[in-house]
Amino acid sequence: MPELPEVETMCRGITRLRGETVLSASFPTRRRLRPIACRPAAGFVARSLRGRRLVAVHRRGKRAILQLSSEQPSPAEATGRGVFLVIEPRMTGLLLVAEPPTTEHVRLRLRFESGAAPELLFWDRRGLGTIALVDADGLDSMCGPRRLGPDALGVDADTYRASLGRSSRPVKVALLDQKSVAGIGNMYASEILFRAGVHPKRRCRRLGGAEWARLAAATREILADAVALEGSTLGDATYRTAENRAGRYQERHCVYAREGLPCPRCASPIRRIVQAQRSTFYCPGCQAAGRW
DNA sequence: CGTTCAACCTGGGCGC
């Protein structure tokens, strides 16, 4: 569920906890539910977090990164640069400072020393999300440039061309590759292609400079607008901001989840196809097929 | 190199 705008919104929502010191960390479990993936083991992470101060909240692609102080030095952490809690929400994960949708799917609970600070929760219904506690080197191997491409919010035509221009893959599939560009998911990929007027099946290597320029501009504009509107909360989906507000960008969607509805620009019925086992939505009138 | 498929999970919606 959460793509770059949703993760960015959740990160912004929890930055109010900067400066707070962790009183306790717990990984609640329920018999019916499989524990969430955590590296190292949950008990170790919980002990490691206690007493640390939240220094900063970062985002890289679709991952939230909580930077914590090294006030509790350990041999494994000689750098003094602190530790990083990397949270990947995947399909249904939420970072919350408000009441969770359900109590049984709370996966991590951080309490802070100040009584005034709200609890920080990681909630995840499907449980596909992951949590990792790493040092600076671990952070680089998880979120560094070898693992994740340039952040989509600041991508330009040259960057797109450099990372995707020689690929023979369909552009829709390539936009989802986090190693090429980080932060775009299935929903925004369709919206970006629509705004740029590029057919999702076009092969990257067949795209020209003007198309890459339109794609880069569409990427920046759509993601920035979506951040400004706090992400997209679709129908039955669970995405909420950290303060439990629904996003508002879904009202701006032109093609995603709109199969059969008229294109807002040309009124052609929106089409749905499947690429790499995932739905793609596009307008056959505005996104010319041309030569793939 | 690229693509395809299954797997990881829960739960909502739909047809019967």
Next chain:
DNA sequence: TGCGCCCAGGTTGAAC
């Protein structure tokens, strides 16, 4: 009401 099936905003790794 219930059951079975399909679907979902993501990622990974194996197989071809």
